[in-house]
Amino acid sequence: MKVPVDYIKNIILPNCNYDKKIAEAFVKIPRHYFVDEALHKLAYKDEALPIGFGQTISKPSIVAKMTSLLDPNPSDKILEIGTGSGFQAAILSRLVSEVFTVERISSLYLRASNNIRKLFINNVRFKIDNGKIGWEEHAPFDKIIVTAESQNLPNELIFQLKNKGKMVIPIKGILKVITKKNNSILEESVSECKFVKFIT
Numbered sequence: 001m002k003v004p005v006d007y008i009k010n011i012i013l014p015n016c017n018y019d020k021k022i023a024e025a026f027v028k029i030p031r032h033y034f035v036d037e038a039l040h041k042l043a044y045k046d047e048a049l050p051i052g053f054g055q056t057i058s059k060p061s062i063v064a065k066m067t068s069l070l071d072p073n074p075s076d077k078i079l080e081i082g083t084g085s086g087f088q089a090a091i092l093s094r095l096v097s098e099v100f101t102v103e104r105i106s107s108l109y110l111r112a113s114n115n116i117r118k119l120f121i122n123n124v125r126f127k128i129d130n131g132k133i134g135w136e137e138h139a140p141f142d143k144i145i146v147t148a149e150s151q152n153l154p155n156e157l158i159f160q161l162k163n164k165g166k167m168v169i170p171i172k173g174i175l176k177v178i179t180k181k182n183n184s185i186l187e188e189s190v191s192e193c194k195f196v197k198f199i200t
């Protein structure tokens with residue numbers, strides 16, 4: 001199965017601000033690799049799909065949007081909370097230098113790391129843990145992305161963000177961009193969104 005042109009044109013490009021580098025990452029990372037074979041036919045529709053354990057791979061439009069909001073730079077070190085299928089981590093791996101991703105469900109971690117290995121990606125590191133504590137050994141991060149819906153802004157994650165760093169996080173149904181500047185935290189609401197719950 002090839003990545004369809006219409007998926008890039010109608011779903012990805014309009015949601016990533018027509019950023020060609022980001023769109024290129026979606027061409028190189030086939031979304032059907034990250035779902036069960038029975039769901040391959042649905043992989044290039046703008047739908048969240050089940051990945052087991054009550055979790056989902058996010059809609060491609062929201063992955064494109066969150067990736068674009070992170071404003072990925074080639075030298076960035078990024079922390080993702082909520083590995084899930086590994087798709088978002090794989091997309092980021094094509095755009096930045098290092099990706100660290102944390103998942104609390106070990107079976108999902110296993111499948112995600114296999115998917116990523118099959119694509120010969122070697123700049124993603126995985127950890128099984130509660131993501132609310134971040135990944136201290138590798139902090140601080142240029143950017144942090146949380147792909148499960150939180151009830152608040154986790155303190156530890158703010159702490160592990162570099163000065164002038166950015167965090168993209170859904171809080172109570174609203175997608176937010178958080179920017180850390182010296183000792184202040186700027187919070188911008190982007191749009192409504194729907195995610196599986198962040199388990200604390």
Ligand code: SAH
Binds near residue numbers: 055057104132
């Ligand atoms: N980024 C994923 C989307 C996964 S859905 C993808 O591209 O497929 C959100 C994931 O967050 C789920 O796998 C869920 O198990 C995980 N999650 C929820 N709460 C968490 C927590 N506190 N720590 C780590 N992972 C968490």
